[in-house]
Amino acid sequence: MVKEPAGSRWSRRKQARPSEIIDAALDLFVERGFAATKIEDIAKRAGVTRGTPYLYFANKEELFKAVIREGLLPSIATGEALVRDFDGTGEQLLEAVIHFMWGAIAKTKLAGIVKLVVAEAGNFPEVATYYYDEVVCRGQNLVMNALQYGVERGEFRAMDIDYTMRVVIAPVMMAMIWQHSLGACVNEPFDEQRFLDSYLGLLRRGLCHRIE
Template identity: 45%
Template sequence: MPVSPATDLSDASTSHDEAAPQRRSRRKQARPGELLDAALTLFVEKGFAATRVEEVAALAGVSKGTLFLYFPSKEELFKAVVRETIAGRFTEWNEEFERFSGDSAELVRYCMHSWWERIGMTPASGITKLVMSEAGMFPEIATFYQQEVIEPGHDLIRRILQRGVDRGDFRPLPMEYAVYSLIAPMIFLLMWKHAMAPCCPTSAQIDPIGFIDAQVDLLLAGMQLPKPPRQNA
């Protein structure tokens, strides 16, 4: 039986009324992510001290009061940004380490390339420079970064290197310092990207992948055990 025009209008009105709360619910669920994206953009661009929560809220399209519903302070907002973009990824990185079946040289190369693709090429790459430059003024965020990023990062790299030693791929290494051999080139790239690269001419720019590959080759040359001479048949 045909539906009358009146019924059509009633159904459309009901459908619209039902859809509105759903849209509001989806919008509410999206707000924390939008606030974190806005905060990351401003923290990297302006630094922790210079970023105001009003600016973050405005960039995310909400009020300052709404921001404080999700994050009670600028410090808590910063911590959430770090957890979302870097610290929260250690679970996946550790799982990849456990599953990796290649040799130790391949693992080191994969580790450094993967880190650049997932952190170095993203806006989160600016967080390290922020922490290093503002640690003296805000020791609490430096302590948080130490606990949430540096310590688990050191632990993962130590396990990568120890795996190489245990498998006979690498010579015995002073682990407490050897971890920095992988970390230092990465920090250099981050500092270059966010400090010097914007000021340098094209001819002076560094190709990150080329730099990483050169560093890996140098590191492996220093870490790998020499292969025994081939016996003549």
């Protein structure tokens, strides 16, 4: 077997370090919150020296932005492409958006970022503003575009698109927060299929024109 040059192993390891640091940061942000997570703890979790994260990230705020950029923004872009290229009914599009948001974010550890931002926004406005601009606004637009699509096709009743979007998103956000707060403290398993069936059933009856 040909022995790999030590230099190439070092290069590959060095290239892997930013993603390892980001993964460790996500784990600790979700477990402990933003304020309680220290850069040295992230380095330890990532298996690197205390100063290594500073080679790639100026501070903890920049590391948080990297977590969002690497973990959430690619999924948001996928959702935007889903809406842009969709060919079907308004009801199908809205359900596709909800299922997408659930599968890409709510079912993953990234859902813990929602609780973090809600809990610590007042103390870390730069972090919260970045999350709002890059994730919340684009996620809201996914739902607003789906609602507008259904209204324009005559499938959904006339509505206040902006505030209906907020009502549509709220249960998903609450479910994510629940799983990383009270849901972790009570002996009450969260049945995601029952939740989605109940939630989507309410949306169908609340948004769509019905012929009696």
